Amino acid sequence: MRLGHRIKRDQRISSHCALVARAFGADGIIFSGEKDENLLQSIKKVVERFGGKFEVKYEKNWKDVVKNWKGKIVHLTMYGLPIQAKIEEIRNLECDLLIVIGGEKVPGEIYDLADWNIAITNQPHSEVAALAVFLDKFFEGKELEKKFEGKVKVIPQERGKRIISL
Numbered sequence: 437m438r439l440g441h442r443i444k445r446d447q448r449i450s451s452h453c454a455l456v457a458r459a460f461g462a463d464g465i466i467f468s469g470e471k472d473e474n475l476l477q478s479i480k481k482v483v484e485r486f487g488g489k490f491e492v493k494y495e496k497n498w499k500d501v502v503k504n505w506k507g508k509i510v511h512l513t514m515y516g517l518p519i520q521a522k523i524e525e526i527r528n529l530e531c532d533l534l535i536v537i538g539g540e541k542v543p544g545e546i547y548d549l550a551d552w553n554i555a556i557t558n559q560p561h562s563e564v565a566a567l568a569v570f571l572d573k574f575f576e577g578k579e580l581e582k583k584f585e586g587k588v589k590v591i592p593q594e595r596g597k598r599i600i601s602l
Contacts, residue, residue: 438563439498439546440539441469452564453537454479454492460571461579462535464491468498469539487586499545507532508551512566513542516553523573526552535570537563 441450450472454465458479467475471494479492495501502509508531526533536546547553556566571579591598 437466437468437495437498437501437534437536438539439468439536439542441467441472441475442540443470443472443475446539447472447475449562449564450475450539451478453567455482456564456568457571458483458488458490459579459582460568461575461582462571463489464493466493466495466501468495468501471496483586485587486590487584488582498543499549502534502536502546502549505532505534507534509534509536509549510570511536511546511550511553512556512563512570513538513547513553514555514558514560515547516555518558519554519556519570519573522552522554526554527574527576535567537567539563 438450438453440446446469450467454475457465465479476492476494479490483490483492508526508529510526510533512535536550554570556569586602588599588601591600
């Protein structure tokens with residue numbers, strides 16, 4: 437869940453959060469803050485074109501999502517406990533995870549509502565980087581082998597770009 441999306445300011449960073457979430461193995465993303473239909477449609481088009489099962493939703497009230505979540509909640513913040521101290525415990529859960537990443541000023545309540553406040557270093561950096569590192573550690577690199585079936589396929593090569601239509 438991406439907290440506090442702002443249309444004029446966060447278009448690019450919010451779309452990058454969604455792209456990283458999809459590519460690195462998450463099942464979907466929920467945006468809160470300002471409703472941005474262009475953002476939602478843009479991510480849905482990527483999913484349609486490149487494939488995969490990835491849900492894109494908007495929820496006005498982030499607190500309702502958190503309070504009604506059936507599973508555990510991980511809040512990524514530079515003020516949390518080091519990921520290396522908690523990732524195995526989180527990875528071994530047998531329930532759904534809601535990973536919360538910030539946007540505008542993060543409401544203080546989230547620190548109490550989350551089951552874990554996890555830091556990917558205790559230094560400032562982006563929520564995109566935090567999400568990518570968390571998902572990579574959570575899936576132990578296996579997400580890098582995930583196969584997507586869509587309308588196009590990227591053919592890996594040393595130089596240049598090659599995409600085929602399916």
